[in-house]
Amino acid sequence: METVFTYVATCLFGLEKPLGAEIDALGLRRLFTMDGRVAFSGTAADCARANINIRCAERVYILVGSFPAPTFDALYEGTKALEWESFIGRDDAFPVKGHSIKSALTSIPDCQRIIKKAAADRLGGRYGLLRMPETGVKYQIEFFIFKNEAHLMLDTSGVALHKRGYRPAANAAPLRETLAAALVMNARLRDDVLLWDPFCGSGTIAIEGVMLMTNRAPGLFRSFAGEKFAALPQKLWDDARDEAEAAVRDTDFRARGSDIDPDAITTARANARRAGVSKYIDFFTADATKIQKPDCRGTLICNPPYGERMLSMRDAEILYRAMGTTFRAMEPWQVYVLTSCEYFEKLYGRRADAVRKLYNGMIPCYLYQFFRKQSKDRV
Ligand SMILES: C[S@@+](CC[C@H](N)C(=O)[O-])C[C@H]1O[C@@H](n2cnc3c(N)ncnc32)[C@H](O)[C@@H]1O
Structure with missing residues (x-):
């Protein structure tokens, strides 16, 4: 059976409703909505379709896992328990960034360090490496800790989706x-x-x-970080582009x-x-x-x-x-x-x-x- 992922599309505050409508229009199943983000489920092909077609989203992430993280120990253990090896290969790079809102863990650099160590320990254990070389494809890990619940994601968009590619030049106060x-x-x-x-x-x-x-x-004329992901084969992106081009x-x-x-x-x-x-x-x-x-x-x-x-x-x-x-x-x-x-x-x-x-x-x-x-x- 085809793997079904949970995705999180982020947006500017206030755009959750049109973003949700766009997700519906793509025939995808909405899971939940929070301020500035809408989660939905879909196949690997749907990741390409969402990145290319959604007009209101800033980024599309794969949700790798969510767990309670009221302490740094919980953050470490929760991160290490996730199956990072399903996405990240033995040579791949996995920088970490994110933010925390209304939670006990407030130090972003400390959260970053702990998530990085936990993911590296997990991957090192799976691949039998003491140190991950991180010379390959970049998998940007993004964490979002909200009310002590950690959500760990992989960014499939790369450059933010508002950058369509047609506006290298803008006037003094351009609108997103x-x-x-x-x-x-x-x-x-x-x-x-x-x-x-x-x-x-x-x-x-x-x-x-x-x-x-x-x-x-x-997104017809731009590229996406996820095009390099092993779990999201290039053919899916090419097919999604062909489909979008045919719809013009x-x-x-x-x-x-x-x-x-x-x-x-x-x-x-x-x-x-x-x-x-x-x-x-x-x-x-x-x-x-x-x-x-x-x-x-x-x-x-x-x-x-x-x-x-x-x-x-x-x-x-x-x-x-x-x-x-x-x-x-x-x-x-x-x-x-x-x-x-x-x-x-x-x-x-x-x-x-x-x-x-x-x-x-x-x-x-x-x-x-x-x-x-x-x-x-x-x-
Ligand atoms: C906030 S910017 C608009 C940005 C635009 N939506 C974009 O995406 O680039 C406001 C624009 O109003 C223009 N402007 C100011 N006074 C104006 C006027 N009386 N008539 C027409 N344009 C004016 C400015 O030159 C500026 O380009």
């Missing part, structure tokens, strides 16, 4: 590709509805929107990206070219507070400057007021604005139909969603 993907998934885009990001910067939202609508897998579709969907900074537009165009989606996106220079609604249906999705990294708070407030005037005149277009400003609705002049808390990296943000026809409820 995984978060941009979640924004476009949330907006329920349609082929006959124009997507416009009027603060496009390096173009991430428009590019992720087209990738979604053309069914382009985000052409569409009438179109997007616009505009920005006040001409250099950002140059960067965005280059990124779209690398992503293979140029023909779907019109990038141009424009002041977002002066745009006008074209004669079609549309959706605006943007993350304007926050008044932290790019603008002073006062300038951001002036901008948000001007956005209110311009964007509200574009109704019935739907509008989605991601910003860290807690009182954005007041400046914008309309109460959002829904607000969702998300994290852009470490910055807590709010996604203000305006999708109902405007009533007179100014705030």
Whole structure:
């Protein structure tokens, strides 16, 4: 019978729900959800499919084992009891990193040292070696200790999954590709509805929107650490890539990206070219507070400057007021604005139909969603 692994996909806080939906859409069985992670079960082939296709995940790990670890002794014994030799060969390297939350073991360097020693003792015993050479394939061990329960995993992604490969160059405050993907998934885009990001910067939202609508897998053009794992044969990755490539579709969907900074537009165009989606996106220079609604249906999705990294708070407030005037005149277009400003609705002049808390990296943000026809409820 085919081996079934337990996988853990990690994500930015707030993206657990869209990540879970993506796991479901791949036909995989969800096991549990925690802050920033969703566990699921699947075959070795499913690891390749998850890495290549999931838009919201940061990494996909194999869960090697979980056990109570209230003390360093328990951490050592629990780690040593796991079957590391099922994955890691006699020459392979196995660096350790991780973190601990709400647990008795708080020293990360000590946890790292103990896990490393326990795994090395286990593998050395199995392979009859006093010292593991660690000259072969890299198996990154990641530990996560939460409420005194240790979860030990192997990273199958390597470079984080938000790095699709199309954005070597980004502007000053780029949006994580995984978060941009979640924004476009949330907006329920349609082929006959124009997507416009009027603060496009390096173009991430428009590019992720087209990738979604053309069914382009985000991992189609990059490699993964797991491709070198003995337990995950290369053929599985090649098959998953072929499957993803065959699923790409052409569409009438179109997007616009505009920005006040001409250099950002140059960067965005280059990124779209690398992503293979140029023909779907019109990038141009424009002041977002002066745009006008074209004669079609549309959706605006943007993350304007926050008044932290790019603008002073006062300038951001002036901008948000001007956005209110311009964007509200574009109704019935739907509008989605991601910003860290807690009182954005007041400046914008309309109460959002829904607000969702998300994290852009470490910055807590709010996604203000305006999708109902405007009533007179100014705030
Ligand atoms: C937070 S960044 C957007 C990042 C973008 N989502 C990305 O992934 O690269 C904000 C962008 O707004 C642009 N900007 C600032 N004021 C603007 C305005 N009045 N009209 C249009 N763009 C503006 C900046 O040039 C910057 O590129």
